Amino acid sequence: MDLQDISPKKTVVIAIDGPTASGKGTVAQRVADRLGFHYLDSGALYRLTALSVLRAGIAEDDVGAIASIAGSLPCSFKGGSIFLGCEDVSEDIRTEEAGNMASKVAAHQPVRDALVALQLSFCQPPGLVADGRDMGTVIFPNADAKIFLTASVEVRAQRRYKQLLEKGVSANIDILRKDLEERDRRDSERKSSPLKPAADAVILDSSDLGIEESVQAILDICMMKNIR
Numbered sequence: 001m002d003l004q005d006i007s008p009k010k011t012v013v014i015a016i017d018g019p020t021a022s023g024k025g026t027v028a029q030r031v032a033d034r035l036g037f038h039y040l041d042s043g044a045l046y047r048l049t050a051l052s053v054l055r056a057g058i059a060e061d062d063v064g065a066i067a068s069i070a071g072s073l074p075c076s077f078k079g080g081s082i083f084l085g086c087e088d089v090s091e092d093i094r095t096e097e098a099g100n101m102a103s104k105v106a107a108h109q110p111v112r113d114a115l116v117a118l119q120l121s122f123c124q125p126p127g128l129v130a131d132g133r134d135m136g137t138v139i140f141p142n143a144d145a146k147i148f149l150t151a152s153v154e155v156r157a158q159r160r161y162k163q164l165l166e167k168g169v170s171a172n173i174d175i176l177r178k179d180l181e182e183r184d185r186r187d188s189e190r191k192s193s194p195l196k197p198a199a200d201a202v203i204l205d206s207s208d209l210g211i212e213e214s215v216q217a218i219l220d221i222c223m224m225k226n227i228r
């Protein structure tokens with residue numbers, strides 16, 4: 001008998017990294033649904049930490065207290081909703097305030113370290129689609145496929161603007177663009193796990209692609225790597 005026939009089947013990992021508002025979340029979730037894989041929204045873990053920090057009134061430079069919150073997040077993911085304890089915080093973590101604070105707390109290495117085990121726990125058979133900034137570079141360096149999904153700042157600001165208007169939240173496109181650029185700069189220039197494509201990532205610019213076209217492009221990349 002071939003040894004491969006009796007060795008346990010490895011969990012397939014697809015890492016999708018990229019900047020804020022590149023459409024990663026929606027695209028990664030759909031890729032996971034199509035393949036019947038689990039989905040990790042690692043940004044949500046940083047947002048949950050940020051929300052808890054904001055609510056507790058902890059200073060953004062109190063690294064010890066923030067890492068301790070990150071290391072014991074009472075979070076759960078159920079049917080597309082995200083819970084902190086018993087409270088559904090799916091909407092609360094998506095505010096610009098929570099996003100900006102997430103990018104600040106994420107710059108601290110002890111906070112990142114505190115979230116590693118939780119992220120790894122999502123890696124369950126038959127496979128995982130992991131979305132974030134350092135999925136392919138740090139958390140799953142041996143991922144079977146790595147995609148860096150990006151889009152121009154202008155397109156990302158427009159997408160975020162449309163999303164907010166659809167939710168009935170008023171927004172100013174110039175402020176949104178400035179916030180995005182600021183967050184890109186903070187995520188790319190930080191010392192700990194900066195936002196950058198893994199050396200072996202496929203770069204996918206979705207500026208001129210719709211969501212379904214991006215999903216299909218990623219499924220095509222997976223198919224070429226025999227992931228289906």
Ligand code: C5P
Nearest residue numbers: 042043044046102103106132133134187
């Ligand atoms: O992806 P999302 O915009 O929800 O992430 C919020 C923030 O969390 C990002 O701006 C980034 O600073 C941080 N993040 C990170 N590493 C990840 C995912 C998110 O540093 N893997």
